[in-house]
Amino acid sequence: AQSVTQLGSHVSVSEGALVLLRCNYSSSVPPYLFWYVQYPNQGLQLLLKYTTGATLVKGINGFEAEFKKSETSFHLTKPSAHMSDAAEYFCAVSETGGFKTIFGAGTRLFVKA
Amino acid sequence: DTEVTQTPKHLVMGMTNKKSLKCEQHMGHRAMYWYKQKAKKPPELMFVYSYEKLSINESVPSRFSPECPNSSLLNLHLHALQPEDSALYLCASSQEGLAGDTQYFGPGTRLTVL
Numbered sequence: 001a002q003s004v005t006q007l008g009s010h011v012s013v014s015e016g017a018l019v020l021l022r023c024n025y026s027s028s029v030p031p032y033l034f035w036y037v038q039y040p041n042q043g044l045q046l047l048l049k050y051t052t053g054a055t056l057v058k059g060i061n062g063f064e065a066e067f068k069k070s071e072t073s074f075h076l077t078k079p080s081a082h083m084s085d086a087a088e089y090f091c092a093v094s095e096t097g098g099f100k101t102i103f104g105a106g107t108r109l110f111v112k113a
Numbered sequence: 114d115t116e117v118t119q120t121p122k123h124l125v126m127g128m129t130n131k132k133s134l135k136c137e138q139h140m141g142h143r144a145m146y147w148y149k150q151k152a153k154k155p156p157e158l159m160f161v162y163s164y165e166k167l168s169i170n171e172s173v174p175s176r177f178s179p180e181c182p183n184s185s186l187l188n189l190h191l192h193a194l195q196p197e198d199s200a201l202y203l204c205a206s207s208q209e210g211l212a213g214d215t216q217y218f219g220p221g222t223r224l225t226v227l
Contacts, residue, residue, distance in 0.1 A: 032212050032213040034215075036218075041220075041221075041223070042220050042221070043117070043203055043205075043218030043219050043220045043221050044156065044203070044205075044216075044218040045218070046215050046216075046217075049213070049215060051213045090155055090156075094212040094213055094214075095212060096212045099144060099146075099161040099163065099168055099169055099210045100158060100161075100169065101158070101216060103155035103156055104155060105154070105155055106153075106154070106155050
């Protein structure tokens with residue numbers, strides 16, 4: 001079965017610093033990978049997704065992620081954090097052939113002024 | 114329009130009440146989902162409808178009863194809930210429900226069971 005592991009339940013960065021949120025997946029077949037963001041008391045919003053093709057995926061709000069098959073990783077980065085980036089971030093993998101999306105446990109990003 | 118709407122925003126109910134949650138999308142999506150999310154946890158899949166037919170039921174207790182009256186609408190009927198059912202209930206939709214489809218989430222209904 002496919003799964004995702006997010007390293008670090010909390011990450012704290014200063015405003016303007018690099019954001020790096022880690023995600024590793026397990027899958028025996030090429031996966032479909034997603035990063036979603038959830039602001040307090042809101043639903044989830046897609047930041048970016050990897051299906052096939054280019055391994056560097058650009059998303060909204062300046063975020064990007066790189067699919068590394070050799071490391072089974074899909075880490076999320078942003079060069080310069082903004083206060084508005086403070087939220088919960090979920091990495092997810094889509095189950096091939098099915099309807100299920102498997103979410104990681106989530107990483108709460110704190111941004112300090 | 115990439116919006117999924119959910120009503121009500123908040124719901125407080127007793128353990129003997131019957132209530133319903135409603136979800137609507139007008140993106141022409143053919144797959145719709147119900148998720149339950151407890152505080153500080155990821156969403157947990159409850160049900161998936163594909164082309165208005167129930168495709169997945171993740172062993173959800175029968176006190177939760179989903180309904181998909183048409184391709185735009187999804188309901189979740191609630192009856193005899195327990196306090197541990199208090200959570201954020203999220204609805205989502207996607208194009209076909211295929212792997213790789215983006216799911217579009219509504220803002221959720223915050224449910225409190227007394």
